[in-house]
Amino acid sequence: MALVFAGICSHAPGIVNRAERVEASRREALYDAYGRMGRAIRDKSPDVLVVIGAEHFGNFFMNNMPAFAMGMADYYEGPIEDEGWLKIKRRRVAGNRDLSERLIARVMDEVDVAYCEEWKLDHAIMVPLHFLTPDYRLPIVPANINCQGPPLTPLHRAYRFGEALRRAAEAVPERIAIIGTGGISHWPATPNSGKINEAWDRDFLARWAGGDKAAMLSYSDAATYRDAGQGGFEIRTFIAIAGVAAERKGEIWHYDAISPFAVGCTIGVMNLA
Amino acid sequence: MALVFAGICSHAPGIVNRAERVEASRREALYDAYGRMGRAIRDKSPDVLVVIGAEHFGNFFMNNMPAFAMGMADYYEGPIEDEGWLKIKRRRVAGNRDLSERLIARVMDEVDVAYCEEWKLDHAIMVPLHFLTPDYRLPIVPANINCQGPPLTPLHRAYRFGEALRRAAEAVPERIAIIGTGGISHWPATPNSGKINEAWDRDFLARWAGGDKAAMLSYSDAATYRDAGQGGFEIRTFIAIAGVAAERKGEIWHYDAISPFAVGCTIGVMNLA
Amino acid sequence: MSLYYVQKLLYNLNREPAMQRDFKADPMRVMADYDLTAEEKKALTDADIGLLYVFGVNGQLLMHFAALLGIAWDDYLEAMREGVRRHGPVRAGIYALVEE
Amino acid sequence: MSLYYVQKLLYNLNREPAMQRDFKADPMRVMADYDLTAEEKKALTDADIGLLYVFGVNGQLLMHFAALLGIAWDDYLEAMREGVRRHGPVRAGIYALVEE
Ligand SMILES: [Fe+3]
Numbered sequence: 001m002a003l004v005f006a007g008i009c010s011h012a013p014g015i016v017n018r019a020e021r022v023e024a025s026r027r028e029a030l031y032d033a034y035g036r037m038g039r040a041i042r043d044k045s046p047d048v049l050v051v052i053g054a055e056h057f058g059n060f061f062m063n064n065m066p067a068f069a070m071g072m073a074d075y076y077e078g079p080i081e082d083e084g085w086l087k088i089k090r091r092r093v094a095g096n097r098d099l100s101e102r103l104i105a106r107v108m109d110e111v112d113v114a115y116c117e118e119w120k121l122d123h124a125i126m127v128p129l130h131f132l133t134p135d136y137r138l139p140i141v142p143a144n145i146n147c148q149g150p151p152l153t154p155l156h157r158a159y160r161f162g163e164a165l166r167r168a169a170e171a172v173p174e175r176i177a178i179i180g181t182g183g184i185s186h187w188p189a190t191p192n193s194g195k196i197n198e199a200w201d202r203d204f205l206a207r208w209a210g211g212d213k214a215a216m217l218s219y220s221d222a223a224t225y226r227d228a229g230q231g232g233f234e235i236r237t238f239i240a241i242a243g244v245a246a247e248r249k250g251e252i253w254h255y256d257a258i259s260p261f262a263v264g265c266t267i268g269v270m271n272l273a
Numbered sequence: 274m275a276l277v278f279a280g281i282c283s284h285a286p287g288i289v290n291r292a293e294r295v296e297a298s299r300r301e302a303l304y305d306a307y308g309r310m311g312r313a314i315r316d317k318s319p320d321v322l323v324v325i326g327a328e329h330f331g332n333f334f335m336n337n338m339p340a341f342a343m344g345m346a347d348y349y350e351g352p353i354e355d356e357g358w359l360k361i362k363r364r365r366v367a368g369n370r371d372l373s374e375r376l377i378a379r380v381m382d383e384v385d386v387a388y389c390e391e392w393k394l395d396h397a398i399m400v401p402l403h404f405l406t407p408d409y410r411l412p413i414v415p416a417n418i419n420c421q422g423p424p425l426t427p428l429h430r431a432y433r434f435g436e437a438l439r440r441a442a443e444a445v446p447e448r449i450a451i452i453g454t455g456g457i458s459h460w461p462a463t464p465n466s467g468k469i470n471e472a473w474d475r476d477f478l479a480r481w482a483g484g485d486k487a488a489m490l491s492y493s494d495a496a497t498y499r500d501a502g503q504g505g506f507e508i509r510t511f512i513a514i515a516g517v518a519a520e521r522k523g524e525i526w527h528y529d530a531i532s533p534f535a536v537g538c539t540i541g542v543m544n545l546a
Numbered sequence: 547m548s549l550y551y552v553q554k555l556l557y558n559l560n561r562e563p564a565m566q567r568d569f570k571a572d573p574m575r576v577m578a579d580y581d582l583t584a585e586e587k588k589a590l591t592d593a594d595i596g597l598l599y600v601f602g603v604n605g606q607l608l609m610h611f612a613a614l615l616g617i618a619w620d621d622y623l624e625a626m627r628e629g630v631r632r633h634g635p636v637r638a639g640i641y642a643l644v645e646e
Numbered sequence: 647m648s649l650y651y652v653q654k655l656l657y658n659l660n661r662e663p664a665m666q667r668d669f670k671a672d673p674m675r676v677m678a679d680y681d682l683t684a685e686e687k688k689a690l691t692d693a694d695i696g697l698l699y700v701f702g703v704n705g706q707l708l709m710h711f712a713a714l715l716g717i718a719w720d721d722y723l724e725a726m727r728e729g730v731r732r733h734g735p736v737r738a739g740i741y742a743l744v745e746e
């Protein structure tokens with residue numbers, strides 16, 4: 001079995017570029033949790049990190065909006081945003097075209113991904129990498145689920161994407177770590193920016209940590225929008241990780257509803273053992 | 274049941290732009306077969322024609338290559354090629370955004386399509402329309418299967434796409450006609466351009482007309498390439514129509530291996546009754 | 547209503563400095579390449595953030611357009627609220643997924 | 647080998663008249679925006695259709711590039727054959743799907 005790690009974390013740009021708006025102790029507790037997750041990944045000696053993001057019109061627009069996409073290149077570039085705004089320096093991030101292609105071919109047996117031989121990473125991938133692999137030495141496979149332009153990817157297909165990724169990871173000789181990045185409830189770039197529904201978040205995370213597939217797939221988009229804002233649509237990336245973990249249980253290492261970061265900041269890890 | 278028609282036809286540009294290279298009787302027999310198919314479609318009074326093509330880098334490139342795509346716009350434009358080269362005048366072709374969106378949302382329950390709110394039709398769609406709906410009065414939903422950039426869409430997923438389209442067609446009140454366009458064996462734009470493997474074509478079409486799913490899905494890409502050229506990869510669009518027809522049988526109304534048109538020119542219709 | 551083309555214009559504008567210069571100099575010429583209604587063209591030239599929000603423009607596109615225009619963050623948020631007060635609820639797009 | 651960038655250049659070139667003019671005037675400057683090897687740059691500037699085919703460039707891109715260069719259809723077909731004779735079988739892409 002070549003799947004060695006599965007976890008989730010937040011990707012909101014404010015976590016990096018509005019760092020000073022939060023008291024040091026809360027901020028450092030979050031950063032420490034990212035650090036702990038980064039060490040947990042490295043401890044498993046993965047050959048590649050698959051990062052399932054939910055990007056914000058970096059590469060994908062409604063002229064050709066894939067439900068799922070995966071990168072298939074030897075390198076990527078990011079952030080696509082202004083470096084000064086995101087406060088993360090632009091760089092190349094190593095990929096592995098050959099390994100990507102083998103994973104994609106296997107995933108395509110059951111889930112229809114768009115493959116991408118070029119990819120500009122936005123904060124959905126760059127913020128997690130900034131904390132988890134600050135030396136950027138671990139090659140990545142970027143992946144994406146459409147959480148932005150309706151019709152959105154159905155939740156049960158996001159779960160199935162995770163299942164397909166697990167089977168693909170188990171079919172290759174390399175050691176594969178997979179993370180999903182997203183918000184839970186949040187209302188980015190809208191009149192309710194900064195709002196967080198902590199109760200909803202904790203309920204969702206309990207379903208996630210419990211590996212409770214039916215409960216995770218029971219949300220309607222209308223209910224999610226009402227309770228968790230359009231940022232809540234990004235639960236798709238966390239649900240994909242639940243699919244990766246195949247109903248095993250996980251643990252929430254960190255949750256803190258930090259309004260200036262505009263999201264309930266989350267670190268969670270699936271127990272694959 | 275709102276699925277009213279399912280059929281297949283060729284889309285090679287030579288059928289239009291190299292018309293004079295073939296003796297009039299053979300050419301007219303083919304054109305008559307297109308005409309018969311067009312009348313058969315109109316006789317069913319469809320509200321929309323779904324056209325599953327296999328385009329040639331009109332809209333989709335390897336920076337974001339979807340396994341499946343569907344159009345979701347009120348109009349499209351084509352041909353994207355030079356009008357003088359294709360000998361089809363550029364025009365707007367009516368779509369139906371609302372109906373597209375309902376079909377796409379339903380298809381997405383089981384097949385992960387990229388949706389496209391803009392689409393430049395290439396000859397894979399324009400050549401069939403030129404013959405089947407010469408007045409361009411029937412609104413279309415363009416669709417695409419990746420037959421060009423490897424990794425190609427798996428054959429069994431192409432079949433599943435057809436099944437999903439059938440269920441989507443049956444779920445809407447409108448009357449839906451669906452066609453798949455492609456070559457069978459051919460070697461376009463390569464050293465073997467003009468070559469046709471008629472025996473292979475007839476064998477494939479027998480499997481198709483027999484509704485023989487297992488036989489249609491048994492080709493490996495390597496065997497198809499060896500026997501039918503890279504143009505043979507376009508069997509995916511015909512296989513999707515077999516999925517639409519749900520193992521019902523069809524009839525080949527026309528087959529003629531016309532070398533100057535670079536393809537075995539085919540008209541086939543599924544018997545949905 | 548052609549939300550797609552409003553968003554396409556903003557998507558391109560946000561990433562192309564040359565187009566930003568052209569849009570400042572002659573917005574009508576730039577908009578001619580997009581299939582927009584008169585109301586949409588007016589909202590874009592007036593930089594009417596509130597109405598663009600009501601059209602359904604995704605905030606991930608709209609906030610960058612506001613920044614380009616030099617609109618401060620708090621004014622951007624308030625403009626969207628004012629848009630809803632004046633023009634009613636969002637008409638299409640991701641903020642209109644309210645059927646249950 | 648970066649087949650992707652060779653094909654991307656041809657894909658863009660085939661559809662952008664301004665880029666076609668630039669490429670004729672100064673191919674090295676245009677190619678600087680693409681991640682190409684020295685061998686790939688040489689094949690593109692030499693209009694070496696045969697070698698481009700051996701790299702794995704899809705005929706649906708290559709035939710338009712040949713037309714752009716004024717190469718007649720039969721010469722285009724012969725150039726691909728000559729490429730295989732000189733450089734061996736196609737190395738990547740859709741014409742290299744030969745594993746069974
Ligand atoms: Fe996000």
Ligand SMILES: [Fe+3]
Nearest residue numbers: 327455456507
């Ligand atoms: Fe074709």
